[in-house]
Amino acid sequence: MSTTLESPRLSDDASAILLLCATLAQRRRSGEPPLSVGDYSDLMESLRARSLRPGSLLRTDRSTLTDIVASLPPKSQARLSTDRIEQLLERGGQLALALSKWSSMGLWILTRADAAYPSRYKQKLGRSAPPIIFGIGPQAFLEMGGLAVVGSRDLEPSSEEYTTQVGEWAASAGIQIVSGAARGVDAIAMTSCSANGGSALGVVAESLIKLSTRRDFRDHIIAQRMTLVSSYDPEAGFSPAAAMGRNRWVYALADCAIVVASSEGRGGTWAGAVEALKKRDVRVFVRTGNPDRPGNEALLQHGALPAPTDLSEMFRERATPSNAAKTDRAASDVFAAATPIIVAFLQNAATQKDVAEALDLTPSQAKLWLMRLCESGALRKSGPLYRSVVAGESRPSATEFQMRLLDGS
Amino acid sequence: MNDDAQNHARGLLRAATGNPAAIFRDGQWNAISALVSECSRLLLVRKTGWGKSIVYFVATALLRKAGLGPTMIISPLLALMRNQLAAAAGLGLRAVTINSTNKDDWQALYDRIDRNEIDLLLVSPERLANRMFLERAGTELFARLGMFVVDEAHCISDWGHDFRPHYRKIASFVRNLPNNVPVLATTATANTAVIEDVAQQLAGDIIVNRGPLGRESLKLGVVSNLSYAERLAWLAHVIPTIPGSGIVYTLTKGDANLVTAWLQSQGIEAQSHHGDVAIPDREAREDALLRDEIKVLVATSTLGMGFDKPNLAFVIHFQSTQSVVHYYQQVGRAGRRLETAIGVMLTGSEDDDIIDYFVRKALPPNELIDNILGRIETSDSGLSVNALSGAINASQGEIEKAIDFLELEEPSPVIKIGSAYSRSAIAYTYPIERARALAARRRVERAIVKDYAVLQTCLMQFLSRELGDIDAAPCGRCSMCTGSEVTDSAGFDTRAAQAEDFISRREIVLPQRKQWPEGGLPTYGYGSNTKIAKVLRAEGGRALALWRRGVIGRRVREEKYTHGHFSDQTVLEAAERIRSWDPQPAPRWVCGMVSDRYPALVPSFAQRLADELGLPFVNALRKTRETDEQKARENSSFRAQNLDGSIEIIAFAGIEEPGFLIDDTYDSGWTIAVVAARLRQAGAGPIFPFTLAKAADKE
Secondary structure: OOOOOOOOOOOHHHHHHHHHHOOOOOOOOOOOOOOOHHHHHHHHHHHHHOOOOHHHHHHOOHHHHHHHHHOOOHHHHOOOOHHHHHHHHOOHHHHHHHHHHHHHOOOEEEEOOOOOOOHHHHHHHHHHOOOEEEEEOOHHHHHOOOEEEEEOOOOOHHHHHHHHHHHHHHHHHOOOEEEOOOOOHHHHHHHHHHHOOOOEEEEOOOOHHHHHOOHHHHHHHHOOOEEEEEOOOOOOOOOHHHHHHHHHHHHHHOOEEEEEEOOOOOHHHHHHHHHHHHHOOOEEEEOOOOOOOHHHHHHHHOOOEEOOOOOOHHHHOOOOOHHHHHHHHHHHHHHHHHHHHHHHHOOOOEEHHHHHHHOOOOHHHHHHHHHHHHHOOOEEEEOOEEEEOOOOOOOOOHHHHHHHHHHHO | OOHHHHHHHHHHHHHHHOOOOOOOOOOHHHHHHHHHHHOOEEEEEOOOOOOHHHHHHHHHHHHHHOOOOOEEEEOOOHHHHHHHHHHHHOOOOOEEEOOHHHHHHHHHHHHHHHOOOOOEEEEOOOHHHOHHHHHHHHHHHHHOOOEEEEOOHHHHOOOOOOOOHHHHHHHHHHHHOOOOOOEEEEEOOOOHHHHHHHHHHHOOOOEEEEOOOOOOOEEEEEEOOOOHHHHHHHHHHHHHHOOOOEEEEOOOHHHHHHHHHHHHHOOOOEEEEOOOOOHHHHHHHHHHHHOOOOOEEEEOOOOOOOOOOOOOOEEEEOOOOOOHHHHHHHHOOOOOOOOOEEEEEEOOOOHHHHHHHHHHOOOOOHHHHHHHHHHHHHOOOOEOHHHHHHHOOOOHHHHHHHHHHHHOOOOOOEEEEOOEEEEOOOOOOOOHHHHHHHHHHHHHHHHHHHHHHOOOOOHHHHHHHHOOOOOOOOOOOOHHHHOOOOOOOOOHHHHHHHHHHHHHHOOEEEOOOOEOOOOOEOOOOEOOOOEOOHHHOOOOEEEEEEOOOHHHHHHHHHHHHHHOOOOHHHHHHHHHHHHHHOOOOOOOEEEEOOOOOOOOHHHHHHHHHHHHHOOOEOOOEEEOOOOOOHHHOOOHHHHHHHHOOOEEEOOOOOOOOOEEEEEEEEOOOHHHHHHHHHHHHOOOOOEEEEEEEEOOOOO
16 A cells, blocks of 8 residues: 555544543533543543443443443542533544644654553552653653753753753763753753753653754654653643643653752742652752752752762662662563563674664664663674674574564563 | 334435435445444445435434434535535435635534534535634534544545545544544545555545446447547537537646637537636536536536536547546546436547646655755744745745645644744655655556557446446447447548637637746846736737647647747748737737747747738847756746846837737746836837747646
8 A cells, every 4th residue: 555554543442531531622612621630540440340441431321321420439420420421522523633633743642541651650650640641752762761850941051061961971871861841951951862862751841742843852853862742732832730740750751860950949840859759759869069059959858869970870879769669670671571582683793773673672772772781791792783692592583573572571 | 223213214215305115225224324323434435326425314314313413524525515405404404514605604603513503514625624614613513523424535545536635634534533433435436446545544444335336327438549620520520419418528728728619619508617717607617517508518627526417418538537537437427317328538649748747746746845845944933835935946836735745744744833834843754655656556547548448348347347346247338339439420520620720720818927926036126926017017918829739739849849940831820810819009010039049940930920910020139148948947936037137128219119029939928028028128118929839738
């Protein structure tokens, strides 16, 4: 066929989740509001108890739906009437319009029912994990963890320079930058990392579509060095509430975090850092010794660690709260599954690009794993070529590798 | 579905058809039931007249009865919508359309949609992309869309014969509709490859439901190897012998105009129908044909889907088509409710050239796309089509087409904000493979038409099989099955000389340029997009012939390129044409265009023409620098700018009188517009252009 479909159909599960939770056609004057995360989670639990999936709602008659609603916890029954759910599910036309528009702009969508939904969100956010993620750029970045960089929009020169250096360091160390894609620290860290060949993941609190056409972001996205995601309407404008909600997601997607510049006791950076420190699911470092930023020093009182001069030490330390340990294990599980496949493939020497192509990895993911395997001694690198150190069976075809990667994951 | 529903549905059918004994046709009830009770996605491939609309009307009625939202029907033509509205009303459905012709009613219609008082909304595919429509009607309607119907669904496939870019958006919309909204797509003409493509684009799980395509009333024939004039003679001879009215299809607008004028000159009531005819005029002419007030409508493919005249007596192709699907679609308009109808394809020696042009223009060229994207990418706040056309050597139409193409790519490398296009965050490379495959496919399709033209077996069977109806048997009616012509053309060639004469004598008017192009002509001080002052404008001119059409059209070309000299015969014919034209105020002098490439060609001709007309020939023009050949310049801006500062006027006595400006061919009209303006500024009186040939307008 001459026409390749860039946007295959959504699953029934994903359709149902979007119908229930997405803001569609905002200008509509009447009609039921979409479900909050909490209400959505309640509804899902009620479905699960009946061995139903979200997609079952597309073919459920009214009486079954009434039964489902009746089994909800009393406090959510007040909000989740059968009529409201029916009305939301009837929005198929609006959903199709929105999806057509979004997919023509290159956006992808992940819902909580999708296998590719980020494991970090599931583990760290649980019931409050956003039902929908909109994104543009490589999806695999969601699983790559990395360093969250947070800080103010308005920066003094020293913070600006420091942020640039953090981005450059991350690129050279093969560590991803996770940030909020806002003006100031966010944008500087992300673009300096991407511009130096690293990968950057931005969790945006304003229009995903508009931000993605910004020239400095756009070129990195096209070059597969940057991903922007959002759980807000991708066409909506900025709101302070969205910016606050977004902070939690930035911390959730990273392995550890660094606060470059914070006000004391107020502002999004401060609030986000304090919340993360309270939850203890990532280690939070803070740049110290900047007299312009007393807020930074104050964060130390809340449990933040002073950022080391050698930033790579942040990733070596293992004095971790329990949640972080869990995350690390999840990430290493994927790595552990991939290791024998990569090692077997590299019985004949190959470049990073060969590996990425044969195993269907993004270049940055391949780079990351290859570097780790070199460090662990499983691989040896000479010039651009990687080769496995242990001899074994002969090299299977690339397709077989892909199959095994799927089976093993 | 239960018997109640079926009884109710049968009642609706009987009301709609006015026939108290009507029962559903084979397949109709199955389709309705699949849509209503199983929420299916269905692609119905059935010949016109089978009753596809009954399926969606009855399904809508049943869904509405069950409390579901209204149905939206996407249909490509207003003419079709008018018929549909009337038919829906017959079933008690509240059906409306929102389109450019009923703007005054929009507010009331939107309010009715809000109040859930509409059962069916019919709109064009373009409307579904209209922001205003989506914000106003879309929100309420799409908030509870009961069913979605795509009429003429073959338009979705760019393999199809009349791919409409906006149908790509429709396909994307359907793909994204969740499975709790039933979808019906219908078409009467699509070959197997197109159906597969449509099904895939609408989503893999669509159910294809198809039936036989043979048309029982059509008598098909083919007439090959006639010259242009002979084909005109054939038309004039044969059309009056066929009872009833019909359509003659041509490939280009220019051919449609010429054929119309010829038929009119032969006392046949004919009207033309093509892209240059204003839409209200086109509709009026369609209506005239519907009411048999004219004998024949001479049309290009603009008279397309949705024109439904059940008793259309004949469809004759003056030139052969691009594909058999085109042919089946167009010839299939004849005889839907008649015992017999005639479908004849004439073939011409010019067909290949014209179709090759269409094939080459099917997708915008790689260089143009790269050029546009490169310019958008480096602009800070995006670029409008106007800004692009000032910067790029391509016609405005080509740039618009290229932008349309880019906007409809999935995902699209451009995003429109206001009227400016910005680059989206999408890696994009021109689909070379797709373009190559498309062109290759079009050539194969064309080759099949040529097979059809020399076929020695049943013509209808061949068409049906090409369209995927592999069980089709010989029709027993076509010229191959009966061994005799389907029309009475004996003696037509007695008119051939007259037709040749008609082509030679036909008055061909040269359009006036009225506005300077984007970018203007800075050396001459003609501003970008400004009006050409009336006192600088050339008068409406004349041409002797259409380029390559008829004896003169062919001779002009041969004399220019083979002999490098226009014959005395051509001079005599030109003089005769000018005398019958007799422009006022009468010109008092003759000057000829100068050219770097053919320095003597036009001046020598103009001088002899001046002698023949008894007027002085003046050497009024001099090139001050070399210019590119105009043909090599693709758009207005570039063609006009090519001439900027290149012409000098040499003053002569009597310049203030009106004069003739002679050139060999008229294509974009810029040479004449610029030289006329220079002459007028140098003090000349009104300038009357005359050329030997005018390029035929492609559709």
